[in-house]
Amino acid sequence: MRSERPVDLLYVNDDDQLRELVSTQLRNESDRLRIETADSAVEGERLLEAEAIDCVLCDHHMPDVTGVEFLKRVREERPDLPFLLFTNTGTEAVASESIEAGVTDYVVQDTVENQAPLLARKIVTYVEHRRAQRERDRTNERLREIAAVTDQVWWVFSPTWDELRFINDGHEAIFGQPPAELRDDPTTFLDRIHGDDVDRVRQAMESCSKGTPQVVEYRVEKSDAVRLWIESRCKPITNEDGETTSLVGLTRDITDRKLYQRELTETVDQLEEFTTTVSHDLRNPLNVAAGNLSLAASESDDDRIDTALNAVTRMSELIDELLALAKEGKTLGDRHDVPYEEIVAKSYENVRAPESTLRVTGSVTLSCDSARLTEAVENIVRNAVEHGGSDVTLTAGVLPDESGVFIEDDGPGVPPEERERVFEKGHTTREDGSGFGLAIVERIVDAHGWEIRVADHAASGARFEIVT
Template identity: 50%
Template sequence: MSAEDDSIAVLYVNDEPELLDLLATGLERNAERITVSTAESVAEGLAHRREHAVDCIVSDYSMPEATGIDFLETVREHDPELPFVMFAETGSERVASEAISAGVTDYVIEQAIGNQHELLARKIATYVDRRRAERRAERTNRRLRELADVSDDVLWMFSADWSELLFINGAHELLFGQPVDELYADPDSFLERVHPDDTPRVRAAMARAAGGDSQSVEYRVRQSASVEVWVESHCEPVVEDGEVLRMTGFTRDITDRKVHERELATTNEQLEQFTSTVAHDLRNPIAIADGHLELAREAFDSPHLDASARAVERMDELIDDLLTLARTGTAVGDAEPVEFAEVIRAAEHNVATADATLTVDRTCRIECDATRLKEAVENLLRNAVEHNEAAVAISAGILPDGGGFYVEDDGEGIRPANRDDVFDDGYTTVQKGTGFGLSIVSRIVDAHGWAIEVTGGPDGGARFEVTSVDCCDTPRAPATAGD
């Protein structure tokens, strides 16, 4: 806050000029923030207030024509909250009672001996700062309510035990089909709109939140006898010193998302049935062709038969990769924390690495679908082995900032001109490749909400970096077999 914003403009009204000058000088000397303007009558004080901004009024009681009480009552008609201190020469219960009834902020008896300027300056600063803080809070609350009123989400706040509704915006009535006043009267009444099959889950989430745990729960709401929607509620308990003070959160309509999920599940099921049928229908003739070729090679020695056998083997590889790509889709299963080094080692067992070596630099637990991540790593390892004629050294680990992981090799690398194409379906630079391995990797990475980039490794090979991955703990060296 600047010195100008922190300044306090005081108006002091007294019909005795000497007292005016004395108090004004004393207040300004005891508080640099305070600037005092003076008036010798109530009429002059009212005129000053109309023309100038005033943060606090200090007034004598006994003045000709109009008293300090008259002044206070007039001020209160226009500003009920303006700090007003009655600085009276003598104490009187009647005057004090009238002042309190009229809304005085403080009643101070002027002492004949002793410097009261420091005390009065401190009182003035306290009352003005309090009023400014209240006004800032009022402005903030007003803006928050304005934002809440235009939000499509239901914003709410309950007491710690859910027994009292502290705040809710108008979106509740649209989403739950229930008047807000009804919910204020009975904070549990929204549960009557929840589908009976989902009510136990909602109550359980509320109980866990009351224990201090953040919660997220999806459930159905019956807006009316014929309309049912899916909603998602997020609750964040407000906890101080280990005690839950209140519940804050929001509820939003996720019906469209649920419909999309059902459609996606149906599509994936149909795709699975289709790919299984295709696999069966394709593999049968390939198996027959392979069997006859084997018999023919026993009876005849011809390079044409060898070429045909390689073609059949190639077709079998293509079918495997195409089926994997079709089944990959864009969805992932339930995520759980998985040790990165364990995923790398599990993938190594499923890949024919020949003379290649594999080391893991750093590891941490990653929130992911472990099966899908292992599938992606298998394809990265297979890519390093199959795209290099000589044996390569492969390394994997967590990125320095903990925001992802890498897999790299010291082989021939990928030319910069080709790096934008390697994740395309069917792209390959070797005769025996199908061009679907890295495409599968890309889809799995995208399904997790991550990002992947290929660069050059420090030893000239290919380096794949997967980013936007959060480690669940501090990256560390992987455990050895003896640990």
Template identity: 50%
Template structure:
């Protein structure tokens, strides 16, 4: 069957040579897609069908040496689906009934053919195009099933109410330890394998998906009495033209290794936090002692050496605070919630010695974030603007068209060659800087799954843009 292009090859069998010629001319004139082969007997037509690549057959019914009905039955033994259009001199109901029983595609009364080449050409192209589409769909389904059969993820499709399983691949049994036939019989039976503490959360996600909301949920599953795994399911509702949810499709994957890594990382961060707190406590004692004695010495003596020592002690305290903050920051964030950006920025302002600096909030939005961590990043951005500019500086905060927010100052700006380096640990362009402030900012931003970049502001100052943020203005 010719499927690589739109061309259609038609085999026309009729024992009347004049009718053959007329119909061939008429069909090929009606459509340049059609090429018509001809034979004058059922036997010759069957031989031609075996040898040629034929997309559709036209056959007369009454022919010597074998009727069109016998020809049809012989063709169907070779190809049950090739379009076969039969025409007869009269509308004999018995002949039509037998033709339908034998698998005819269409039945046309011969006396009505004259002048109706357009109709016949339309029937041929419609039937051939339909068969080609069905074969393409069948091949696509076969390929998808082959892919689904070797996929590591469980691929599934349910009815909109989760009461009917429409499709599941073999990976389900490997992930859940449950036979797929058991799931077909009871589509919600996979919940019996879900950890009791996670069942309600999974059910809520299913209900939200039925309401038309895409869902992603992580949960534990008892594959057996001794094996518990972490799975992650993503569900996308499929809607009809009127917006009604028709079915629910998605995939489930094993995330046990990822969860184990997250738990190990959390444990290491907890240990690091404890270590940093202990070290900070042990270091603060000698720093406080040194600072106290320096204060007494400066009351008794006036020496530039004592002043330098005092500045060194202050510097040690600043470094200790920044190192402790960096150690506690890590790559994790706590619970997130929607909060107003302006509220977070104003709270950060309260923790920063603004001196001659001023803050202007251009506009605000609701952001899903860890407020404590975001306030920490805002504090460091404010300090960065103050410490890297002399005299009065204004910091402006605003949103980025639904994609994020920015911090911008009207100071000296950051050279293009240094914009990537500013986020490196310990990098600073001023003597009193610790070089950890913007590194902490980047960690907070990255932990939220956002991105941060540096550019120039309207007044050529530094502008930090945080993107990839879902904001509700």
């Protein structure tokens, strides 16, 4: 046998010669066995109190106290200690009595065959099983202590979901089901799941059993009047051979989050409806005013008419920017992989500044809502044209190590004292500016989980870097 953690064995037998022979044979069979011997049950009890014994091997027919009587005494204090009866005078009555007393194993001695290999295997197996069980108990106890302070559900299942290996008390709080009921039949939690979600949860369970981590959201019918939204995360634990040995997971109540998302969606829908209505109600009189001013301007050279027409045009632009700012409160749409150069080209085309120049020095694929990101880059391009002139040159590319992208211009740049304020709503350095353009850019970038900054630039001009 391979040398591992030692096993301390107590061998009790009143026959000196047999005690010595069996002890020698066991030592020769396994170098893991460290054997203490006793010639009576009384001596055995003393050694059990004095030594850390892992297993007892005992004869039955001994004077004063028999092996079965010794077993009963041991079980009073050590109910899980491996105890093997090894006797050459066994009877059915003795075997039955020993089993009733809680014997671990009952082996009848064969006077012809050397039974040391069999005994050694049994002893080591029973001790390792006990050690493993105690370690699981200690682990479960530690997990329970940790899990007791959380309202989330921690659980461990077998790979086939037919054995519940651990669960904390949070399960009952969420599912309304006692853990004992789940241990009897580990799949009964499916009975508490909304009928429309059961198949999806089963598919997630099957996928995790095959080795793929899962995150699944579903509804739990806690009672006739209470329905919860739940999120479960499951991860397979594998051995050295890649075989799944356990499924561990975390389940939590996300009802509040779902309600918030619903309220947010409703709020955004109401905001969009409001802004659309306001836009329509404002644009109609503005169009009438702009049309009449244009007619008046064609019939008169009065500068005041041109001034009024410019003001009306600017009001129309402000409406566009306000609508864009309201729309940036919406959650992002679906994200897709899009080349950065495609985003830049489309944004540049939308601005329509024919005297300007665009150079793209590099590209990288971005996972984004292309419509929203195009809107953001479009605002950066428009900002460059407004501040750098219609003949401004823009350069777009990729940051080192593909950590993000940038777009820069050769205009006057952003003064150092203004760089921390350029993304604030209403901040502008132009008399006719609204201060919304770059504020919209920052919020779109932030919605993607990215960061935008005004970078120091060696040459003149402004440089915006988006770190993805």
